[in-house]
Amino acid sequence: MSMGQLLAEGAQLTFSNMGAMDYVLAVVALLGGLGAFLFGFKVLSDNIEKLATNRLRGWFDKTGKNRFIGVGIGAGVTAIIQSSSATTVMVVGFVNAGLMSLFSATAIIMGANIGTTVTAYFSVIADIPFIEFVTVFACVGIFMNMLAKKEKTKSIGLLLAGLGLVFLGLEYMGMAMEDFSKSEAVFNFLRSVDNRFILLLAGVVITGIVQSSSAVTTLIVQIVGTGTLFIGDPSNSGILFLVLGTNIGTCVTALLSAIGANTNAKRAALIHLMFNVFGTVIFAVFLLCWPGFLNSTLGAWFPNDPGLQIALFHTFFNVVCTCLFLPFIKIFVKIATKLVREKKSKAAVSGETAPENLLDERFIKTPTIAVGQANRAVTRMAETAMESLKTAFDGFVARDEEAAERVSALNANVADLERRIVSFLIRISSEDTSETDERTIYALHHATGDIARISELADNITKYTRSCCKKGIDFSPVVIKSLHEMYGKIEELYGKTMEVFDKKDITVIRAVDSVESEIDAARKEMVNDHIERLNEGKCKPESSGVFINLVGNLERAADHLTYVAHAFD
Numbered sequence: 351m352s353m354g355q356l357l358a359e360g361a362q363l364t365f366s367n368m369g370a371m372d373y374v375l376a377v378v379a380l381l382g383g384l385g386a387f388l389f390g391f392k393v394l395s396d397n398i399e400k401l402a403t404n405r406l407r408g409w410f411d412k413t414g415k416n417r418f419i420g421v422g423i424g425a426g427v428t429a430i431i432q433s434s435s436a437t438t439v440m441v442v443g444f445v446n447a448g449l450m451s452l453f454s455a456t457a458i459i460m461g462a463n464i465g466t467t468v469t470a471y472f473s474v475i476a477d478i479p480f481i482e483f484v485t486v487f488a489c490v491g492i493f494m495n496m497l498a499k500k501e502k503t504k505s506i507g508l509l510l511a512g513l514g515l516v517f518l519g520l521e522y523m524g525m526a527m528e529d530f531s532k533s534e535a536v537f538n539f540l541r542s543v544d545n546r547f548i549l550l551l552a553g554v555v556i557t558g559i560v561q562s563s564s565a566v567t568t569l570i571v572q573i574v575g576t577g578t579l580f581i582g583d584p585s586n587s588g589i590l591f592l593v594l595g596t597n598i599g600t601c602v603t604a605l606l607s608a609i610g611a612n613t614n615a616k617r618a619a620l621i622h623l624m625f626n627v628f629g630t631v632i633f634a635v636f637l638l639c640w641p642g643f644l645n646s647t648l649g650a651w652f653p654n655d656p657g658l659q660i661a662l663f664h665t666f667f668n669v670v671c672t673c674l675f676l677p678f679i680k681i682f683v684k685i686a687t688k689l690v691r692e693k694k695s696k697a698a699v700s701g702e703t704a705p706e707n708l709l710d711e712r713f714i715k716t717p718t719i720a721v722g723q724a725n726r727a728v729t730r731m732a733e734t735a736m737e738s739l740k741t742a743f744d745g746f747v748a749r750d751e752e753a754a755e756r757v758s759a760l761n762a763n764v765a766d767l768e769r770r771i772v773s774f775l776i777r778i779s780s781e782d783t784s785e786t787d788e789r790t791i792y793a794l795h796h797a798t799g800d801i802a803r804i805s806e807l808a809d810n811i812t813k814y815t816r817s818c819c820k821k822g823i824d825f826s827p828v829v830i831k832s833l834h835e836m837y838g839k840i841e842e843l844y845g846k847t848m849e850v851f852d853k854k855d856i857t858v859i860r861a862v863d864s865v866e867s868e869i870d871a872a873r874k875e876m877v878n879d880h881i882e883r884l885n886e887g888k889c890k891p892e893s894s895g896v897f898i899n900l901v902g903n904l905e906r907a908a909d910h911l912t913y914v915a916h917a918f919d
Contacts, residue, residue: 383522388565390488390515396782397509417457417679421672424461434466434563438604438622440719443712446615452683455618460625460676463597463668469564470571470661485521488514501785546591550634553595563600567593567664571657587637587644593664594633597626617686624682629671709774717783721790724774728794728801729852731767732914734760735805736844739907742811743837746900747830751819754812764805768798793917797851800910800917807903807910814896823893832879836872836904839865843911850915862915866908873905 428437441458444450487510494507557566570592601623608619637643648659648666675682708727713720738760745753775791783791817823825833843865849858880897 379522379525383519383525384569385519386515386522387519387568390512390517390519392512393508394512394516397505397512417453417676420454420457421461421464421676424458424463425465426461427458428462428465429468430465434462434600436716437462437465438619439712440716442604442608442615442618443710443719443723445618446710446712452614452617452621452686453679456621456625456679456682457676459618459622460672463625464665464672466564466600467567467661467665467668470567470664485514485518487511488518490514505784546588546634546638549588549591550595550630553592553597554599555595557596557599558602563596566596566599567661570596571660574656574660587641589660590637590644590663591634593660594630594667596664597667598623598630601626613690613692617683617690620686620690621682624685625671625675628675629667632671632674633667709770711777714774714777714781717778717781717787720774720778720781721783721787721794724771724778724794725790725852727767727771727774728797729848731764731771731798732801732804732844732848732851734767735764735801735808736841738764738805738808739811739840740837742808742815743833743904746811746815746818747833749815749819751812751816753815757808757812761805761809764802768802771798790918796917797914800913803910804907807907810903811900814900817896823896825893825897829880829897832872832876833901833904836869836876836901839869839872840904840908840911843869843908847911847915850918854918856919859915859919862912866912869905869908873901876901 424437424441428434438459441450441455441462445452445455489511491507491509491511491514494510495504496507498504498507553566557563570589574589601619604619604622608616640646644659644663648662652658652662708723708730710723713723738757741753741760742757744750745757772795775794779788779791843862846858846862846865849855850862877898880894884894
């Protein structure tokens, strides 16, 4: 039975006379159901994301240059977290941070459009009788969250509660739709809305407001699911234009997220818009040429389930568009590059990722991803601090007083990074973060403080350089050699600390402690040797303050590196 036949049967139903209060109650039921659905959808999405995002960053890293893997990852991630908008915003953020190419981003965006169609099937399976029992999950999940002690169990409880609310909302909306479907006035009004351009525009506007094509498409499926209530005449596929509009409306979130972003991030958002607009235009022309498409295909295959027909069309649209455009990713990138011109910045010229891009606020709504970005920023801070320390040390050995200016500039960068990172970490903590993320945030707070101390020690060393130059203090080749050996151990310690820091491999901490002990022993030996040289008259007394403070500062730098490693212990 086609949708047209279903509509004909609906027209033969006896319409009930709904009074004003009946309309009010039906509207209240519809709005209440919509509220429960949207809230449940958000709770479900947030907690699935919280349980899954430990692996999200790793999945995104695997895209490489393989467009098929990119599509698969985009579809998979979006199907899991139930939001193409969230996926696309994350992708825009990665591009903005310089961590993902436009090519990879385009493939993931295409896949995200396929993954987002999964949500509409919630409304389809809501018609299965036993699904009504799923609404009990709302109660079970809340009690799990209230009584459980483990964070993972709490998140699972909220996930179940969200799922229960989704189906409870769908149930209430279905009841309201059944009431409306018995109203001749409402029936005739919705059937009269047959301007396909208006329906397309309505889909764009409604989705732009709700910022979720998944939610809007699910509502459309719910509207037609009664079998008697349709928008427009089904013989010309008018309802499908409403669905097409949702695919353009979902681009609003990505476009908003690109405001203030770098050039490539804006290009990624534009590619998302182009993909959906081009696909919508192609399908709109196709449906205008074949107005009976729905009745002749999906309507014939699934005659008694108009809701499933709409859900399948939504999937069909995105799969076909992806198949059509996937071979032309490079062309999409080229068009976006032509339309959005490059604006050169210092970071772009140097090839580095600017701190403000690395700590992009787009990641805040996905705490695990945001924590990963903060980790990258702290790594950048550590690299800068160690560069400052090496510049100061080399300047001391070479008696280069001008090294102080370079150290000062590097230290200013370290201070700026510390300020940005701390602010970013505080904002992440204000979100609903997992226990694992909170532990990492705590460790990063401590690490930034210790790294900042290393840059301050570098500044101290520049003062010793000035003192040596001013007082004419020289050190023998033997002393310089021992200093180089000590600094070499510090660089070894830094490498092992970064293994713990970046890979979270706490098994390396034992090696960190071993190298740090060697540095402590080296400091003691160097000080003892210096005292012996003083007693033998081989060193000037005025060199004692400089030498002992120098090796003491180098040893303290090693201590702070060790503290950074132990922050994750």
